[in-house]
Amino acid sequence: MAELIKQIGQQIRILRKNRGLTQEQLGEMTQLPQSYVGSVERGEKNISLETLERLINALRISPAEVLGTVQLSEKEKMLDSLKVLLHNRSIKEIEIIYKLSKDVLAAFDAKKY
Numbered sequence: 750m751a752e753l754i755k756q757i758g759q760q761i762r763i764l765r766k767n768r769g770l771t772q773e774q775l776g777e778m779t780q781l782p783q784s785y786v787g788s789v790e791r792g793e794k795n796i797s798l799e800t801l802e803r804l805i806n807a808l809r810i811s812p813a814e815v816l817g818t819v820q821l822s823e824k825e826k827m828l829d830s831l832k833v834l835l836h837n838r839s840i841k842e843i844e845i846i847y848k849l850s851k852d853v854l855a856a857f858d859a860k861k862y
Contacts, residue, residue: 755792757801760815762790767829778807809836852854 765775772790773783781800788794789804796804805812814829835843 751753751792756797758790758792761804761808763826764810764814764829765790767826768807768808768833775804775807779803793844823844 765772770778771783772786775781776783776786777798779786781803785794789796789800801812801815805815835846838846
């Protein structure tokens, strides 16, 4: 059980940092002290499901993102960061970014390093 607690804490830390949040900011969002958030991230606290749900909601993630992948690869971290960047954008802006991304990727594919 202790290993699972550490893994969940590591995931919360990664996802919090990807969102540019400090422990204090996440604590404010969840009404938890910064010291408590830090101890959760270090795997020192056996948190309740209610607390886990508060953290998941504040980070705007699904439970699977905390429980599924234990260690995010660099690629997964970047994809998560892109998701965070796009989250508050309008659908029109996302469509434009999507089309631009397709064009850039087509240029990469055509070049074939």
